[in-house]
Amino acid sequence: MGIRKLRNDIGRKIKKLRLEKGISQEKLAECTNMSREHISCIERGKHLPTIETLFNMSEFFEIDIKDFFNI
Numbered sequence: 592m593g594i595r596k597l598r599n600d601i602g603r604k605i606k607k608l609r610l611e612k613g614i615s616q617e618k619l620a621e622c623t624n625m626s627r628e629h630i631s632c633i634e635r636g637k638h639l640p641t642i643e644t645l646f647n648m649s650e651f652f653e654i655d656i657k658d659f660f661n662i
Contacts, residue, residue: 599636601645601659606634608652623647 609619616634620627625644632638640648642656649656 594639595636598639601640602634602636604659605630605640605648608648608654609634612652619648619651622651 609616614622616627616630619625620630623630623644624647629638633640633644645656645659649659
């Protein structure tokens with residue numbers, strides 16, 4: 592798996608979780624202490640989230656951090 596695929600897969604997973612929860616990028620950004628622009632870049636596969644970001648998102652979505660890699 593290349594880094595580009597990893598970025599895209601994780602971004603799609605985060606977007607899917609966000610939409611299932613019925614929240615906006617703005618709300619997710621507020622709850623995870625990030626900017627909406629950064630959330631957008633992650634969801635579009637432009638940025639690879641840090642481990643800290645994935646940890647914060649896993650707590651917010653109430654999933655195990657490893658679930659971001661079970662695509």
